[in-house]
Amino acid sequence: MQTSFTIAQLADPEIGAANAILRKCVHCGFCTATCPTYVLLGDELDGPRGRIYLIKDMLETGKPATAKVVKHIDRCLSCLSCVTTCPASVDYMHLVDRGRAYIDRTFARPLADRLLRRLLAMVLPSPALFRLALFGAAFARPLRRLLPGRLGAMLALAPASVGGPSAVDRPQVFAAEGKRLKRVSMLNGCAQQVLRSEINEATVRLLRRHGCEVVIAEGHGCCGALVHHMGKEHEAHAQAKANIEAWEKVAAAGGLDAIVINASGCGTMVKDYGWMLRNDPAWAERAKRIAGLTKDITEVMMDLNLNVHPARGLPVVTYHSACSMRHGQKLVEQPKALLRKAGFEVREPNEAHLCCGSAGTYNILQPAIAERLRARKIENLKRAGGDVIATGNIGCLVQIAGGFKAGEGPAVVHTVELLDWATGGPKPAGLN
Numbered sequence: 001m002q003t004s005f006t007i008a009q010l011a012d013p014e015i016g017a018a019n020a021i022l023r024k025c026v027h028c029g030f031c032t033a034t035c036p037t038y039v040l041l042g043d044e045l046d047g048p049r050g051r052i053y054l055i056k057d058m059l060e061t062g063k064p065a066t067a068k069v070v071k072h073i074d075r076c077l078s079c080l081s082c083v084t085t086c087p088a089s090v091d092y093m094h095l096v097d098r099g100r101a102y103i104d105r106t107f108a109r110p111l112a113d114r115l116l117r118r119l120l121a122m123v124l125p126s127p128a129l130f131r132l133a134l135f136g137a138a139f140a141r142p143l144r145r146l147l148p149g150r151l152g153a154m155l156a157l158a159p160a161s162v163g164g165p166s167a168v169d170r171p172q173v174f175a176a177e178g179k180r181l182k183r184v185s186m187l188n189g190c191a192q193q194v195l196r197s198e199i200n201e202a203t204v205r206l207l208r209r210h211g212c213e214v215v216i217a218e219g220h221g222c223c224g225a226l227v228h229h230m231g232k233e234h235e236a237h238a239q240a241k242a243n244i245e246a247w248e249k250v251a252a253a254g255g256l257d258a259i260v261i262n263a264s265g266c267g268t269m270v271k272d273y274g275w276m277l278r279n280d281p282a283w284a285e286r287a288k289r290i291a292g293l294t295k296d297i298t299e300v301m302m303d304l305n306l307n308v309h310p311a312r313g314l315p316v317v318t319y320h321s322a323c324s325m326r327h328g329q330k331l332v333e334q335p336k337a338l339l340r341k342a343g344f345e346v347r348e349p350n351e352a353h354l355c356c357g358s359a360g361t362y363n364i365l366q367p368a369i370a371e372r373l374r375a376r377k378i379e380n381l382k383r384a385g386g387d388v389i390a391t392g393n394i395g396c397l398v399q400i401a402g403g404f405k406a407g408e409g410p411a412v413v414h415t416v417e418l419l420d421w422a423t424g425g426p427k428p429a430g431l432n
């Protein structure tokens, strides 16, 4: 694609990077066929190629973002299906990140939109505030069908009840069972530990049982993805730096073989810290080192020998591949291979490449599109016909579980809960 940035514009390393990405696009449009929003809405501007043109024009003119550009970029899920499809390896992920940061700086959103985004950016990364908000939401939940748009969507996503903090989510060190093979640090996430504390508990058990010492680092927190996808660069960088410092301390205190992440949305983010902070001389190398140590829990377990307890009558698993796992980290086969090794029959739904509509805060900010994507996903999952649905990302887990009527449909669990069960842990709560 031809671009026309001025020399002065290209002196900005962020514009230079965007220019290099744009120039790789050959306008072929292959990406549109696998873009969930294009598939649903059929508008060129709601597909990757159209969005690429919008971002190019916006950055080249250097003028404030327009409402039209914002509408179509806001509708992008950042699912990265287009990145998997693109034959020219166009780095759409970093281009849309640039577009979002530019929009955040130059576009005055309506007050209600601004307030909602501010609220989400403040509450979701803080487990204490999020837990408090969910307690409040549990009371208002019966009204969810009466409230319009985003308010109703928020309440519908809130669980009927919320538990207290789990003992695993405090800073501490869990010794390996038997001979220590690895020393790892687990990101215990922000929203996940509130919404489904069993996932971190299962992860710690699974790792310890397979010879890992597990450190929950003092001072680490949200990976930064939630604010990053809203274009709030400074906040995302601050959260990334806090995590880097926390993990560096763990490494200095006794070595660190891996940073283990059990929410693929967070994994995609932390693996990208090197790129995020590449222009910050004080942080670039440190961020690269931490990103290089980061692994999804399934990558770590592929390195260890899964010690399966043979069992009969295991449920058939329908595996939902989260976009951040499949397109963001290119981990397609590993989770399924582990589940099969653990003794489960694994099925996959049709249209596995299409997003379920969760996408961080997307199901709150774009509830109508998210609902249509979820309905499509649920139909495909039902057709696959498994007894239980497994996925490796909390956002998808909540989104898919919410697509079935209460008491109907299969349980939706994290892959790690099934691996923990098959290797000696308790049966996941939803399966009892």
Ligand code: SF4
Binding pocket: 034, 035, 036, 037, 038, 046, 047, 048, 051, 075, 076, 077, 078, 079, 080, 081, 082, 083, 092
């Ligand atoms: S990231 Fe997903 S929604 Fe956004 S343009 Fe690419 S395929 Fe479409």
Ligand code: SF4
Binding pocket: 024, 025, 026, 027, 028, 029, 030, 031, 032, 048, 049, 052, 085, 086, 087, 088, 089, 090
């Ligand atoms: S598939 Fe790649 S090269 Fe083709 S239009 Fe999409 S982004 Fe551009």
